[in-house]
Amino acid sequence: MNSVKRCCIMNRTVLQTILVRQFQTSTRRLVELTSVRYPNVKRGQYGIVQNSDIATFERLLPGRVLTDSLEGYNTDWLKTCRGASQVVLRPKSTEEVSGILKYCNEKKLAVVPQGGNTGLVGGSVPVFDEIVISTQLMNKIISLDEISGTLVCQAGCVLASIEDYLSNYKLTIPIDLGAKGSCHIGGNVATNAGGVRLLRYGSLHGNVLGLEAVLADGEVMDCLSTLRKDNTGYDLKQLFIGSEGTLGIITAVSLNCPQKPQTVSVAFLGCQSFQTVLDVFKESRHRLGEVLSAFEFMDSQSMTLVKENLKLASPIEDFPYYVLIETSGSNGSHDEEKLNDFLEHVMGSGLVEDGTVATELTKIQHIWSMRERLAEGLLHDGYCYKYDVSLPLSSFYGLVEAMRERLGAMVTRVVGYGHVGDGNLHLNLTSPEYSTEVMDKIEPFLYDWVAERKGSISAEHGLGFKKREFIYHSKSKSAVVLMKQIKKTFDPNMILNPYKVLPDF
Structure with a gap:
């Protein structure tokens, strides 16, 4: 008798005991269950999947109901959260x-x-035994208007696949992430993902023209407009951008897709202080203007990580800080002239002591890989305590320094990198394995530090499961009350992605 059948004759307490034992003992390589690591979180009064439910799902999705080998669906990418879902559903249509x-x-x-x-x-995996609804098979391009640059597609389209498709029409997608080979556009919209070119193209709140979502009761909300201007009533789509699946499941989106740049150049520069990084950023905005598409920074520990864990070589000598600048445009000679003038100025004034410029694709990819593969490299250390915050640039790197002083030898390393162009710091601390002592040292100190400087505890990753209890560090009580009212209106039975985004009701 399989695990789903056993559920039919068990009450919730017995079910939890069985699930914990099953998932803890099946293999040593499994991540600790979220419900074990966070014992204060209690399972809601939800139903338990029965044989009759499985039969119904099989009728709705013939051949697309999974009940075996679900570890990949239960465990998050960082391998820090793991649920105990017994059922994965893979729909193909709205x-x-x-x-x-x-x-x-x-x-x-x-x-x-x-x-x-x-x-x-931890926003995309179960906390307990929630049913997983995967958008993997909802991966069709619905339409493309080449003149306006408007794309309509299903939510399960992989970001890199969309980028490849648009490239055939000399268009590009206004979002670029290190995970673009795996992430889905629906998930990007649901989490309001930022990425490395927000400086150039802005956020998804401005680039999503419309979307389609299914509400908790099965009602389809069709706001799949392709218009750049539509000033009729409330802009409901904005509620779903960044809602992390708590108000409805996004099934399709329409996007504004800009022209693909004809020329791209990357400069990789070394700086002696973070203030110098900020000075270089100021000069880049002034002198590069419309061709500036990305401004990223890495600290020396980031570079050490790249060398040690990813075996990637730096194209320049060692420095305390590194800057990655990308320019893109439609006129190669014009763009190259602007970049050369900029580099001549920052090096002549002593802001930059060493650097390299790449215009060939392989060299550009190598430089970008040092930045985009940092998340991968951190996992080699063991466990990663990962934070993305927004801070005023005057306080930006101070958080990294404060955490290094606070944690000391308790952690393997403290790494800071991110998007200076939009004030988004990625702070990562690693240790051989998860440590409650280390976590208690980080939280809530880190969130208090950010709140005191009027920052945001989440810049682009969302709140998910891990940050929901700290929402008050960035939002007022009245704002959270209103969010809870909206949630209750859209999802009265609270079935959509429970235990995420908002504190317990």
């Missing part, structure tokens, strides 16, 4: 998602939407 949610809402079965499962705050 109508199928509607049927699933209508049934689950009636039975009060909790669900968690999941795209590429590249999230970093």
